[in-house]
Amino acid sequence: MAARMTSTSTAGIYSPATALVLLLPLIALFCGAFLYPVGRLLAMAVFDPDFTVRHLAKAVESPLYVNVFLRTARIAAAVTLAAFALGYPVALLMSRLSGRAALFVTACVLVPLWTSVLVRSYAWIVLLQTNGLVNGLLRWLGLTEGPLKLLYTEATVLVAMTHVLLPYMILPIYGALRAIPADYERAARNLGAGAVTSFITVTLPLSLPGIFAGCLIVFILSLGFYITPALVGGPETLMAATLISQQATELLDWPFASALSLLLLAGTLVVVVVFRRFLSLSKGL
Amino acid sequence: MNSVSMLNDVAGAGVAVESIRKSYGTVVTAVDDVSLKVKPGEFVSILGPSGSGKTTLLMMIAGFERPTSGRLIIGDQDMTYTRPEKRGLGMVFQRYALFPHMSVADNIAYPLKRRGVSRAEIRQRVEAALKLISLDGLGTRMPTALSGGQQQRVAVARALVSQPPVMLMDEPLSALDKKLRDQMQLEIMRLHRTVGVTIIYVTHDQEEALSLSDRIVVMNRGRIEQVGTPDELYDEPASAFVADFIGRTSFLAATCLAVEGSNARMRVNDATEVIVPVSRCRDIVVGARVRIAVRPEALKLAVVGSAQLSGTLEGSRFVGSSELAFVRIANGELLQVQTEPGVSRKLQAGSPVGIMFDASRVSVFREGA
Ligand SMILES: Nc1ncnc2c1ncn2[C@@H]1O[C@H](COP(=O)(O)OP(=O)(O)OP(=O)(O)O)[C@@H](O)[C@H]1O
Numbered sequence: 001m002a003a004r005m006t007s008t009s010t011a012g013i014y015s016p017a018t019a020l021v022l023l024l025p026l027i028a029l030f031c032g033a034f035l036y037p038v039g040r041l042l043a044m045a046v047f048d049p050d051f052t053v054r055h056l057a058k059a060v061e062s063p064l065y066v067n068v069f070l071r072t073a074r075i076a077a078a079v080t081l082a083a084f085a086l087g088y089p090v091a092l093l094m095s096r097l098s099g100r101a102a103l104f105v106t107a108c109v110l111v112p113l114w115t116s117v118l119v120r121s122y123a124w125i126v127l128l129q130t131n132g133l134v135n136g137l138l139r140w141l142g143l144t145e146g147p148l149k150l151l152y153t154e155a156t157v158l159v160a161m162t163h164v165l166l167p168y169m170i171l172p173i174y175g176a177l178r179a180i181p182a183d184y185e186r187a188a189r190n191l192g193a194g195a196v197t198s199f200i201t202v203t204l205p206l207s208l209p210g211i212f213a214g215c216l217i218v219f220i221l222s223l224g225f226y227i228t229p230a231l232v233g234g235p236e237t238l239m240a241a242t243l244i245s246q247q248a249t250e251l252l253d254w255p256f257a258s259a260l261s262l263l264l265l266a267g268t269l270v271v272v273v274v275f276r277r278f279l280s281l282s283k284g285l
Numbered sequence: 286m287n288s289v290s291m292l293n294d295v296a297g298a299g300v301a302v303e304s305i306r307k308s309y310g311t312v313v314t315a316v317d318d319v320s321l322k323v324k325p326g327e328f329v330s331i332l333g334p335s336g337s338g339k340t341t342l343l344m345m346i347a348g349f350e351r352p353t354s355g356r357l358i359i360g361d362q363d364m365t366y367t368r369p370e371k372r373g374l375g376m377v378f379q380r381y382a383l384f385p386h387m388s389v390a391d392n393i394a395y396p397l398k399r400r401g402v403s404r405a406e407i408r409q410r411v412e413a414a415l416k417l418i419s420l421d422g423l424g425t426r427m428p429t430a431l432s433g434g435q436q437q438r439v440a441v442a443r444a445l446v447s448q449p450p451v452m453l454m455d456e457p458l459s460a461l462d463k464k465l466r467d468q469m470q471l472e473i474m475r476l477h478r479t480v481g482v483t484i485i486y487v488t489h490d491q492e493e494a495l496s497l498s499d500r501i502v503v504m505n506r507g508r509i510e511q512v513g514t515p516d517e518l519y520d521e522p523a524s525a526f527v528a529d530f531i532g533r534t535s536f537l538a539a540t541c542l543a544v545e546g547s548n549a550r551m552r553v554n555d556a557t558e559v560i561v562p563v564s565r566c567r568d569i570v571v572g573a574r575v576r577i578a579v580r581p582e583a584l585k586l587a588v589v590g591s592a593q594l595s596g597t598l599e600g601s602r603f604v605g606s607s608e609l610a611f612v613r614i615a616n617g618e619l620l621q622v623q624t625e626p627g628v629s630r631k632l633q634a635g636s637p638v639g640i641m642f643d644a645s646r647v648s649v650f651r652e653g654a
């Protein structure tokens with residue numbers, strides 16, 4: 001009886017067979033267009049044509065490639081931190097506003113998200129290039145003699161990536177903050193906590209799930225980020241995704257590109273697992 | 286230090302609300318020129334229908350809303366614009382607002398930590414508070430692992446542990462089922478007696494207000510309709526609204542024919558004339574259309590012909606120790622009449638019945654007032 005009830009409540013109005021038929025196109029697309037090619041690509045890393053760890057060994061033994069991975073992790077961590085530091089106050093503001101002001105701030109967060117990453121990255125080039133707006137302004141103000149090298153530095157990659165990924169940090173935190181009933185903070189204030197104390201002891205801990213979700217999304221997206229670092233970064237700021245694309249499209253070394261992909265994927269999965277542990281811990285709080 | 290002595294040296298403080306008004310924008314006036322004096326240690330309920338401004342008034346006392354105008358005095362201090370954390374009031378929220386990420390003990394300890402009480406004393410007072418609400422041993426539980434009634438008691442303990450002079454409660458029992466609600470009402474009354482704290486209690490449940498309070502404030506559309514003891518509100522409602530809102534009340538449309546000495550002659554139901562003491566009438570003039578409010582216990586079933594009013598029985602309902610008969614009279618009004626158990630249910634629905642009424646227990650209001 002209980003089993004029947006749960007099965008009807010989860011299966012809803014469709015029988016399992018109908019549900020399968022309805023899902024078939026999606027499953028086919030997923031297998032044909034995602035699992036199969038990704039599987040083929042990853043297999044290439046270890047079968048050439050027989051099983052080998054040659055390509056993997058090349059990736060982890062050469063300091064050149066290890067450095068790229070370390071840099072990728074470092075930039076991803078820095079972007080996550082920066083996005084959190086900039087995003088949390090915005091999310092907090094969004095959750096407190098109402099009416100027209102809330103609409104305006106939400107639009108400021110969402111409109112960039114709907115704009116192509118390519119456009120946003122080119123915007124940074126327009127701003128930062130040798131004869132760009134920033135250099136022009138600096139010279140006009142007399143602050144610098146010649147143009148500064150602003151593009152193709154790690155700092156620029158960091159700033160541009162933070163900008164591009166910021167909405168992915170703001171939205172989950174905003175969601176978590178909105179889900180906290182106003183009565184919790186009122187109760188804290190009523191019980192003698194000032195605005196700051198009540199934020200630290202009540203609002204912040206209750207928004208942890210949103211913080212973890214936002215950090216996870218931004219960190220993982222940064223690990224595999226391609227367009228922005230490729231456009232505003234240079235050879236000294238080479239990141240994993242750009243390296244993989246170089247190996248595949250310029251050097252045509254597909255087995256090595258797939259070995260690098262495998263390592264990136266493995267690293268990402270480890271991060272996901274670790275974050276999920278944090279997430280479940282924070283839920284149990 | 287036992288659990289009662291921990292709390293009962295608190296002296297309740299008086300609360301004075303002076304012409305307080307709260308407007309949202311230019312259209313909504315949630316609380317409109319409300320004045321109220323609550324005596325130290327008194328239990329005052331704020332009663333009113335949904336949207337009458339009860340929560341808004343309480344939020345202004347707690348400091349979460351700024352009055353548009355008016356003054357608020359707690360104890361002997363003007364606290365109109367004091368920040369909520371500086372008011373030192375206890376508050377119990379409708380959905381308890383226990384911090385979900387802290388254990389029961391940490392929840393109760395929260396206000397003590399904010400006041401810099403020493404660790405040893407915090408442990409002692411939390412334990413005493415848990416004992417007071419009969420939840421000793423459950424301090425390490427998370428609030429979500431408690432039943433609704435237990436959460437409610439933790440919320441009360443958390444509000445009282447710092448010994449506030451005034452406690453505010455916003456429909457604290459509305460999330461509980463009937464039986465638990467009755468039990469919690471008794472506990473709140475016991476706490477009020479032992480602790481001596483002043484309680485301002487918001488509810489839209491008239492029975493709750495009648496059974497708990499020293500005095501009741503009836504609100505309607507942001508204004509106070511009447512302030513009085515439960516007896517006063519029940520026996521001498523100041524307006525048709527209060528008469529209707531408190532108790533089961535039937536209304537009879539009537540016209541005032543004449544005032545003769547201390548009695549007023551009214552024509553009810555287009556035909557019958559009744560005499561009502563002037564003392565039961567509010568601003569009545571001869572010729573005015575009035576509404577007569579009657580309680581079921583002021584009405585009696587009688588033999589048709591000898592009775593003042595006649596109508597048809599529509600049905601009856603058993604309400605425990607007595608019965609309510611529903612009688613439709615000629616002009617279409619439905620009256621609720623109290624009878625002995627078994628009397629009205631013996632009668633067939635549709636049978637003609639007479640009604641006598643006790644004119645000394647009715648209240649008469651001007652139509653539209
Ligand atoms: N922030 C606000 N902005 C605009 N109007 C408000 C706001 N808060 C309350 N109101 C309005 O003020 C009036 C009184 O609201 P309030 O919450 O005080 O009623 P209440 O008596 O507590 O009702 P209930 O029994 O439903 O809790 C309502 O008409 C409500 O719509």
Ligand SMILES: [Mg+2]
Pocket residue numbers: 339340341
């Ligand atoms: Mg309310």
